[in-house]
Amino acid sequence: MRVLADPLRLKIVSLLARETLCTTHLVEETGARQTNLSNHLRVLREAGVVETEPCGRFTYYRLKPEVIASVADSFAELAASARATAESAAKRACP
Amino acid sequence: MRVLADPLRLKIVSLLARETLCTTHLVEETGARQTNLSNHLRVLREAGVVETEPCGRFTYYRLKPEVIASVADSFAELAASARATAESAAKRACP
C-alpha cells in the first residue's frame, strides 16, 4: 500500500497498467535514471505488485491486476462506510 | 493520495469512516500522542480529506466521502486497465 505513495512509482504503475514495458521504455517515458527505476522496480517486485519476464537482454515488467483490484476494493469499501456514516451522522458523545 | 501512505493516517481514516470522532477519542483508539495526532489531522485537513466541526471545547472530525470515493474510482479504473492489458498481452516491442 505505502509502495504506491511515491509519485514515480505511481507513474510506473499507471504506465504498466496500459501495456507491458521493459526498463528501456520506462527510462524514456519517465525521464528518470535507469538505476533509480531499477530500485523502484525492485520495491514494486518485492511488494508483489509487478512480475518480471526476461526476454533476451531485456526484462519486461507486467502489473499484477489482482493487487490493484484488491486495493481498489478496500478503498471502495472504505468509501461506502464513510458515505453511510455521513448520512447517518453517527457521532460518539463528548466525554 | 500520498497523505494516505502513513499507517497512522490510514488508521485515522478507517476510524473516521465508521463514526465522527473528536481528538480525545482518536487518542484513546490509536494510543498516539495528542500532538502527533494533531499534526496528522492537520495534514488530512489541508489535503481536504477531513472536515472539522467545533463543539464547545472539542473538535469533531468528519471524513469527506467523495474524496475516498474518487480515490477508489481511480484505483478501480487502474485495475480495469491492468486487467485488460494482462488479457490482451499488449507489449511494446524490444528496441
Place this chain on the structure above:
DNA sequence: GTCTGGTGTCAGCTCCTGCTGATGTGACAG
C-alpha cells in the same frame, strides 16, 4: 573468445518526514 549494451546490486550521501516537548489560545468550571 571478445566486446558491447541492457540490468541488477551495493555503498554513500542528502533530504524529507514523522515524532517529541514546550508554548499559546479558547472554552468552561469554580
Place this chain on the structure above:
DNA sequence: CTGTCACATCAGCAGGAGCTGACACCAGAC
C-alpha cells in the same frame, strides 16, 4: 477572574526513503 482542560502550533531532532555513481553480471553480435 483564575485555573484547568482540549486543542493547535512551533522548533528541534532522529530515522528512513530516495537519488546517484561505481561495479558486477548476463545475453547477443562480431
